[in-house]
Amino acid sequence: MAKPISIEVWNPSGKYRVVSTKSMPGTRWIRLLTDNDCRLEICTETKTILSVDDILALIGDHCHGVIGQLTEDWGEVLFSALKRAGGTAFSNMAVGYNNVDVDAANRNGIAIGNTPGVLTETTAELAASLSVAAARRIVEADQFMRAGLYDGWLPHLFVGNLLKGQTVGVIGAGRIGSAYARMMIEGFKMNLIYFDLYQSTRLEKFVTAYGQFLKANGEPPVTWKRASSMEEVLREADVISLHPVLDKTTYHLINPERLAMMKKEAVLVNASRGPVIDEVALVEHLKANPMFRVGLDVFEDEPYMKPGLAEMKNAVVVPHIASASKWTREGMATLAALNVLGKIKGYPVWGNPNAVEPFLDENATPPPACPSIVNSKQLGLPSSKL
Ligand SMILES: NC(=O)C1=CN([C@@H]2O[C@H](COP(=O)(O)OP(=O)(O)OC[C@H]3O[C@@H](n4cnc5c(N)ncnc54)[C@H](O)[C@@H]3O)[C@@H](O)[C@H]2O)C=CC1
Numbered sequence: 001m002a003k004p005i006s007i008e009v010w011n012p013s014g015k016y017r018v019v020s021t022k023s024m025p026g027t028r029w030i031r032l033l034t035d036n037d038c039r040l041e042i043c044t045e046t047k048t049i050l051s052v053d054d055i056l057a058l059i060g061d062h063c064h065g066v067i068g069q070l071t072e073d074w075g076e077v078l079f080s081a082l083k084r085a086g087g088t089a090f091s092n093m094a095v096g097y098n099n100v101d102v103d104a105a106n107r108n109g110i111a112i113g114n115t116p117g118v119l120t121e122t123t124a125e126l127a128a129s130l131s132v133a134a135a136r137r138i139v140e141a142d143q144f145m146r147a148g149l150y151d152g153w154l155p156h157l158f159v160g161n162l163l164k165g166q167t168v169g170v171i172g173a174g175r176i177g178s179a180y181a182r183m184m185i186e187g188f189k190m191n192l193i194y195f196d197l198y199q200s201t202r203l204e205k206f207v208t209a210y211g212q213f214l215k216a217n218g219e220p221p222v223t224w225k226r227a228s229s230m231e232e233v234l235r236e237a238d239v240i241s242l243h244p245v246l247d248k249t250t251y252h253l254i255n256p257e258r259l260a261m262m263k264k265e266a267v268l269v270n271a272s273r274g275p276v277i278d279e280v281a282l283v284e285h286l287k288a289n290p291m292f293r294v295g296l297d298v299f300e301d302e303p304y305m306k307p308g309l310a311e312m313k314n315a316v317v318v319p320h321i322a323s324a325s326k327w328t329r330e331g332m333a334t335l336a337a338l339n340v341l342g343k344i345k346g347y348p349v350w351g352n353p354n355a356v357e358p359f360l361d362e363n364a365t366p367p368p369a370c371p372s373i374v375n376s377k378q379l380g381l382p383s384s385k386l
């Protein structure tokens with residue numbers, strides 16, 4: 001018998017039982033579910049990361065859908081339990097779903113939702129902030145100030161890197177990578193080099209147009225280059241930001257050999273997933289190259305940092321907060337709830353997961369569709385004509 005787990009219940013007489021493994025920001029997502037005949041159970045356990053056993057207890061023997069978190073391990077055990085409980089829907093409250101075994105979900109006929117788009121700019125803003133914080137040594141300088149060590153302006157005090165006119169490198173120029181690139185190019189007049197499996201025509205057009213604008217105003221134009229290899233980006237860029245998905249092709253994409261290719265004074269930023277960087281190798285590289293700096297939002301073994309990282313002055317570290325703005329987190333909760341609700345109600349899947357704005361309008365009824373289901377093709381789910 002599974003151990004009891006504490007929950008908060010909304011709309012107890014609702015026909016469909018939906019479980020959320022965490023409390024999420026805002027109330028719209030709760031309203032959308034309860035107004036649509038769902039009995040919502042929100043887990044109120046205080047521990048941060050729920051185990052598979054905890055989630056099994058939450059699913060129980062009758063559950064139509066679950067909203068879960070990126071910290072949870074969603075594989076065969078949970079998907080088969082959800083199927084046995086009569087469930088057909090799961091949504092991560094995240095765009096990344098490397099914590100989900102999609103093949104296992106397919107085997108059990110469970111639709112997998114994620115939350116793209118609503119967090120694109122928010123995440124890119126944090127990556128841009130980490131780039132500036134690392135390049136200009138903001139955290140080090142802040143600690144110095146608070147320690148009472150400042151005794152007057154000095155020519156050498158906390159000298160960092162100028163961004164203007166330098167080259168920004170982006171690995172993974174999808175939604176977030178492209179938004180980050182535009183911020184760095186427009187904000188700091190940086191040139192772009194990027195590597196992605198696909199060409200980012202919109203990004204290239206943006207840089208060309210902005211370059212023409214600068215030139216027309218008597219300034220040097222910014223430029224772009226699509227690299228033919230990741231190594232080309234690592235060798236040429238002054239600031240490199242990582243924005244690919246985490247999968248087999250990107251695991252330890254930054255390893256000792258690739259770190260050695262980078263400029264000695266480069267800035268490396270990671271707001272994608274921790275395992276994209278070999279963090280042990282990174283610590284060694286930071287020790288050997290004090291002018292090399294990193295800005296990290298994600299870590300290889302969250303919530304832990306590899307030994308030595310916390311002591312490195314040339315590292316800026318924050319706890320996976322890239323999407324943490326109120327509007328964004330409320331929007332993520334809404335999209336996750338609508339993915340689950342839509343599947344339960346038999347709605348089709350929204351045609352373009354990059355254009356989810358209609359679901360986020362607080363003053364309108366959301367379209368009758370699931371905003372983003374990553375395995376819709378494998379499950380043969382219908383596409384929305386809206
Ligand atoms: N730190 C945080 O809080 C957040 C982290 N993320 C992470 O960012 C990732 C990207 O999100 P989006 O931009 O919305 O996804 P996206 O799917 O629009 O972009 C990912 C890009 O990576 C590229 N890619 C895949 N494999 C590659 C490889 N081997 N080499 C180079 N490029 C490769 C894809 O072609 C695609 O363009 C998510 O999967 C998630 O893991 C997303 C949001 C917040």
Ligand SMILES: O=C(O)C(=O)CO
Nearest residue numbers: 093094095096119323
């Ligand atoms: O959405 C994601 O993938 C995150 O990491 C949290 O926003």
